[in-house]
Amino acid sequence: MQSPILEYLRRVHADLARLEEGAPYSAGRTDALAAPDDTDAAGDFGIALATVDGYVYEVGATAKEFSLHSISKPLSYGLALTDHGFDAVDAKVDVEPSGEAFHELSFGGAGGRPANAMINAGALAVASLLKGSGGRSAIRRIEEHYSLFAGRPLGSNGRVFRTELANSDRNHGLAYLLSSAGVIDGDPTRALETYLRQCAIQVTCRDLAMMAATLANGGTNPVTGAEALGLDAVERVLSVMMTSGMYDDAGDWVASVGMPAKSGVGGGIIAVLPGQAGLAVYSPPLDRHGNSVRGVATCRRISRDMEMHFVRSARAGQSAIRSSGTIDREPSTTRRTEEAAAALAEHGHRAAVVRLTGDLFFAGTESVVRELSGLPREVEWIIVDVRDVDEISRLATMMLAELRRGLAEQGRALVLVDPDGRLDPAFADGEVPRFATRDRAVAHCEDLLLERYGAAGARPDSVPVVASPALALLGDTDTRRIAALMERHSFADGDVVRRVGQRFGGVFFILSGAVGITAVDADGTRVRLSTLTAGMTFGDLALGDDDRQETTAKAEGRVEVMVLRADAIEDLERDDPALAVQLWRALARDAYFRMDLDARSEAARMRR
Incomplete structure (x- = not known):
């Protein structure tokens, strides 16, 4: 059947698809990072939720490719931490919330450091630290790094890069300011180009969910098993995402959603529930903070309904x-x-x-x-x-x-x-x-x-004693003779029929109702052994005077039984030894059959 979680996501998608606020960024605007890849995509809306064991729930436009834009920032920040170590990166980029929009001229912290790696100034500083290696260019290394998170090959879109470069005067200015303060070493234009190329890497909403799930899984892709980022770096990245990933909306985000997150002007948002899941949303129309309108609404709704706020979901997730x-x-x-x-x-x-x-x-x-x-x-x-x-x-x-x-x-x-x-x-x-x-x-x-x-008679409500399976080996005449020696007794719900420690009281044939058989284990705990129903027998069959009842038999509901008492059995053995032998043979066969069933049941339980 369809998962209730998928049904829930479809309801959320249908409800929030009605939101029409916001607009995609367009080329040429002074506050834009870049043009959207497809201005006709404003109505696209996808939701993907990936667990830390790699299962993905997805609804809507989850297969359409778009540009990462600022969602690339935490991934490159993690790569820089891996390449250079925490101290070297911290010398260039701080870890303090800025409370500013993504494109603010954040410049003036200690030593001119940008406040954090999530705003553009910090991302440019991080990009300047990413170099080529082993015959691979910086952008090729970045693509391979991002691909480990997504679990599939990713690449940068040249057309999107050129569009961004043509509309990045503000980022040019940031790069040169950072260079003048010694935060960017080398050519600031090269750092800008690296940053814009990483922003142009193409992903789907499903890719984003897997990237988020990889972060949630301590940096290991839950499908491929490949380590994309070390745990120490993941801890730092998620911490900065929590305080700064949503820019000047970060405080409200932490209060209402409570998951480390990052947005991009391409319309994507990722949110990470450490140890449990990664959530991704794609919807291009943006609010005044540069965040997807539907994306923010979706994350808030899902966090509330699914109790994904970090305060409620503090324990690491695992299969229940x-x-x-x-x-x-x-x-x-x-x-x-x-x-x-x-x-x-x-x-x-x-x-x-x-x-x-x-x-x-x-x-x-x-x-x-x-x-x-x-x-x-x-x-x-x-x-x-x-x-x-x-x-x-x-x-x-x-x-x-x-x-x-x-x-x-x-x-x-x-x-x-x-x-x-x-x-x-x-x-x-x-x-x-x-x-x-x-x-x-x-x-x-x-x-x-x-x-x-069940076949007819497989679960009878009542069984006369002459039809008891325990007496099946006897002929009709012998069965009636045995039945004539029995006494009929009735028990109400909860009545003790036989108590542990009592001497042998005979063989009990259940006519109707159910009898629970319990015993006490070595720790003194009462353990249920079986439930007997119509047509079945119970009773300690030992005849020695010193033998005692080892279990307790209690009525479950109203119970009718016929009892072949111990003295009746002794009389039968004295008066008709041949019939007594046949009786014991029949009872032994029935006991063996029940023992075999019990043994098979217990073996099944032990295998579990």
Whole structure:
């Protein structure tokens, strides 16, 4: 099914596509960095969200190429830090917020240093530090560096470069001022050309999302595995992006979005959620700060809805999936008839169990909805176990509610293992079944599977004792003789049928209802062993006087049983030894069959 996250992004895209404020920069304006590549692109709008494991959600115009422009600044800043080290770069460019527009004549800090690498003056100083090496020109090295972030080859557009160069008087002035202060060594025009060529490198919105995800992933591209930037440099780059990446709108950005970000006059914006995801938006119309109108609105909306502000998402993201599998490989402890066991073996793949762990913030929630959305269409019931989840965000409840609606449209359903009701806000109508244990949830899905796919009699509500599978080896006459020796008993919900430590009390044949079998482990913790239903038997079969009941049997709902008491068995052994032998043979066969089922179930659980 379609991911709720993709559905959400499509709604955001549809809502914000209605925004018509702003205009693209055009060639010849004194406050313009450069002309847009395509003035007809004003209506283009794309959103891409890439996770730190390389999965990309995208809607709209995410494949159209445009120029990086100022989004190139943090990438080149990282390359300069790698080439020269922090001290050498800091001597040329400071790390203080300027509070100025991108094209301001920022000049006058200590030693004439530009305030930071995100404004044009700082970017020109950084560009002057980038040199050719190993037979490669400076721009070729920059292209290769950017390509590592994007995970594909990128190149600079000569036409865009020439247009920018023809309309860069202000940047020429900045370059010469920086040269006069000794910030730029060598030819200032060459530094300007390097800067403008890096601004002309062509990318798509999807590329930007992958670049942002690479920064979020500590500098390693999550798809290719290539290191684009060292972790120390990533830390510095993201810090400067947080305080200065949105120029004179930086303070409002940190307060309302709370992610390191960088915009470009080409209409692109990237935002980085460290350890979790990279967000990119492409939409050319710009506001008075030089930022994409739709891009800013999209980042604010997504940060709020998905709780991506750094204060809320401070923990590093990781998959919240502890394990995932179908119930044919990990059945419940409920014992079934042979017919039911066969039906569940054939159809158990139609119900899946997904165990969650950690925190359900953005990254954890994304991994969960991706896993659940990607389950095969044949999976009709999905059990979500949240017992090991530490924190559940509002985003998680919202996305699981969306997921539930999508599943319902396909005739599929969620089942929760949520004893504390932590997901109740997502399912206020109470129509999603909720269980305290995974075993109960799996048994519930097994019952539903048997109702839909089981053979006749695979899940009977009641079984007369003469039809008990445990007595199947006996003939009709012998079965009736054994039944005549039994006593009928009824138990209400919660009644203890047999308690641990009691002496052997006979063999119990369940006519109707369910009986839970529990034991106490070495730590004194009560452990559920199995649930028995109509047609099944239980009872310590040992006859020694010193043997005691090792488990507790408790009624789950109203239960009717027939009991073959210990003294009745002794009478049978004395009066009709041959029939007693046949009885023990039948009971031993049934016990072996149940033991085999239990062993296979436990083996499946251990494999998980």
